[in-house]
Amino acid sequence: MIPSATHLNKAAAVFTGLLLLAGCREKADRFPEQPGETVSYGQTSRIRGLDPAVSGEVSSSLAISRIYEGLLEYDYLARPYKVVPLLAASMPEVSKDGLTYTFKIREGIYFHDNPCFPGGKGRELKAEDFVYSIKRVVDVKNASSGGWAFNGRIAGIEAFHDASKGEAPTDYSLEVEGLKALDDYTLQIKLTEPYPQLLYILAMHYAFAVPREAVEFCGQEFVNHPVGTGPYELVEWRRNSRIEFYRSPKWAETGRVEVYPTSGTPEQVAAGLLKDAGQPVPFNDRIVQFVVDDSTTSWMMFLAGQLGSSSISPDNWDAVVMPDKSLSSSLEERDIELISSPYTAVYYLGFNWDDPVVGASNDPVQDEKNRKLRQALSCAYEFDQMNQFMNNRLYPIDGPVPSPLAGELTEPSPYRFNLEKAKRLLVEAGYPDGIDQSTGRRLEINIELGSADANTRQSTALLAAMFEKIGVVLKANYNTWPAFVEKMNRRQAQTFRLAWVADYPDAENFLQLFYSKNESPGPNHANYRNAEIDRLYEKIRVMPDSPERTAIYEKMARIIVEDAPWIFQYQPMSFAVKHGWIENYVAHDYPYGMGKYHRSNPEIKRQWLESYGDRKLNMTGQD
């Protein structure tokens, strides 16, 4: 998943109440005026829509997963991450050849009450709902960003994709061979080739259950009027401002009970994360999320106790977090806690394989020289400086697979920062001291960037200074995000900076970025091409988890490090602060649907507001 600039900011919280339920076209008061417990989160990126099939990015996914559910979900506490059944009664039965997945679906799961159903009463969930929901993702008319998850993987789904083109309404009765409801509670998925990552895909919002009645009832408005089976219902959504959810009465009505996980690591027990083990979730009645665009504003709201948690603005970092990564004392006194965790993502500088200078060449001599140039630039990249610039919030990374995934390289990369080696490699590449021998001028490399904000500019200037040390000039072009995407899709970027955030916890998700058939406009934006990598990738793509597969992952990672199609810049840490009244809070790389486990303790919050509510700190969190 490519994060856009704002996605890295995390959540924050407040509370207020306004009670309007948007049905499809009418409004109704269905939720109690006086909420028991209320929690609210703010975040700095905008929710774009609430339709699981079409709405793509992080903040939308978070909102969607409060309302909708899928067959599987991530375990809240288990690390390494794993998926567990949610709407499925158990993990699926997988055929010997790895092609057929049979899911038993839980009985007694109901959709929320909504005027789209006969009599306004939510009906029971059926296997057919999953068939319908997945078909919606590949419907051309929906222009979903999730087509990749199913296209070419589920047998016969292409025929449905093609048939959905044109003016006529899509015919959902068209059968897809690989997607069948055998009976009301049995779903069968047949694949074209083994795809062990399917289980992770089914935990993503693209595979969440959507009732056909609601889509047909609301039409284009469906994106604003979600109807799911999840713990919360939408109360009101004011685009670009706030969104409010309330505990769905349907769970209590139909006797559905979900509980907090009962096992965790000793550290998690010590951190008090298992206090609520076995208790029914969700704990909070009301959730309010705000779209706070400006980090200074959200920080003030957090200090005043209006938000339960907040990200830390880079400008404030030094004052808030001490060099030993503990919180400043005035914040600590107020029971504010710092939450940090590494984030499964890789930030990289990619070389366009099509480029005659930094890419591949048909001429083997030139090809070797270009490789040396890429290696030289990798050696010129100094992680420590970048880390210092980012307030020590980064982890070094030595290959394409981030920690803690199987396949991560443990030995340091041979192309870590080393100026001597960089200069030597540069000579071998034919650019002694950065002078291009054929023209006599300094070697100039162009880099494309997808944002023009201060942070991007400063870190790019830092990169340029690193390259300057070996005599190479880095020229930066700052683009808007869409213009950047277009340049990459048209393969016009010589080099570019980009990140990949794991879609699921499997190294395959990162190694696919080096598969030649995934070249632009696919996710292999470096357009990297290596027959050996292609062969190995095709092999591991169908392999279930095994030590043998991990060995191949490592082998691939080593080849990629040697070829240096990317400079592996860093893996980020995510940091957030939260107030003491937010309980059961643990950082999760796949936080979708995990909100139901958080608890806001109104008693602690009341006490806090009484003792600190009026005593305002200054912006840096000092008295």
Add this chain to the structure above:
Amino acid sequence: MLKYILKRMVQMIPTVVGVILLTFILFNVVGGDLAAIALGKKVSLQTLQNFDEQRGLNKPLFFGTRAQTRAYEDQDLSEGAGRWRGWTNAVYAAEAGTVTLQPGAAVNPIAFDLDDDEEFVWTIRYRGAGTLAGQALASDDWKTEKIRFSGADEGGFETADQALEFRSLKLRRVNRNPFDSQLTFYIRQLARGDLGFSESMKQPVTKLLKDGVLPSLSLTIPIFFIGLVVSITLSLVCAYFRDTFIDRFLVIFSVALMSINYLVYIVAGQYFLAYKFGAFPVWGYESAKYLLLPVLIGVVSGLGSSIRFYRTIMLDEMYKDYVRTAFAKGVSKPRVLFVHVLKNAMIPIITNVVIAIPFLYTGSLLLESFFGIPGLGYLSINAILSADIDVVRAIVLIGALLFVVSNLLTDICYAAADPRVKLK
């Protein structure tokens, strides 16, 4: 009067057509690749093409019988091998900027199966011999040829015992009706009253505008009227106390107000008035209370320039003969200012005021984003940043139309304010 208004309305038609054309050209020619933005990170060319077809983006821009297709995108071979790198039996020569297909090769550069019902045209500049889309090519010298074939046919290259070298290659879809273009698609859409569909929000644009206009107006209309009343009053005070301490003080005060950056007002207002003293909510759009601070900031920040502007107008009038006559008649100073001068200063005031009306609807970008008011300013900046063409186009179009209408309104107001102005 009515005749005049009708005449002006007719004169507005070419302006409106111009605006429609301009917004179309501005955003469709310069705008980004909508499909790539909507479909996200992992897409195939086939999926992009399907999206284009669905939204009419595969048509020519204005008119024409040829349209581009993603099956083979134009490429300048002198710049690099691009898509031709992967083939083992096609050799790219960088110096010449050509690709040579080896003898006995079968190469199909078309990325996906073409639509069977459509016709396509290859344009190739080549030498050597071989077949392209089933038709023979043979020439010893460089030669340009157009080859028309049906989407149902095999569209690739084959070579027998000779090599085929080419230096440019283009694929076009045959557009059966030359007027079936993106422009006509857009105009037909406007004629239906449909402003398009936002790809990033997955919503009809009309819905987005409807949701955003009220918050915007609830912010800009109070700012507009309060600002107007306060600045005209203060400018009359200036004129009344001309060259005294009060006048000097107000002039210096307005220069100071003008010199401070808008952002400073916002951040200082949020930090001191809202956060430290708790007089207002810091952020949000919950009730009228939440609008007080942004309105206050909006009024204060606009005050400086307005006071100076209106003061100049008032002082200009003060030197006119009728003012002297009025004073000579013994009319009191307040009466001269508030009745005689204000009435005569109406023309420049009207000009200034009515022209500001279209901007009320576009909202205040900074105030909206800092205070979380879900208005149109916020919507437009998001749309621009995410290249959501339909939204930007609609906002610009409506803004331009409002501008044209308020121009007419200004003229009508002139006639109402000044009996010497006759509308013909």
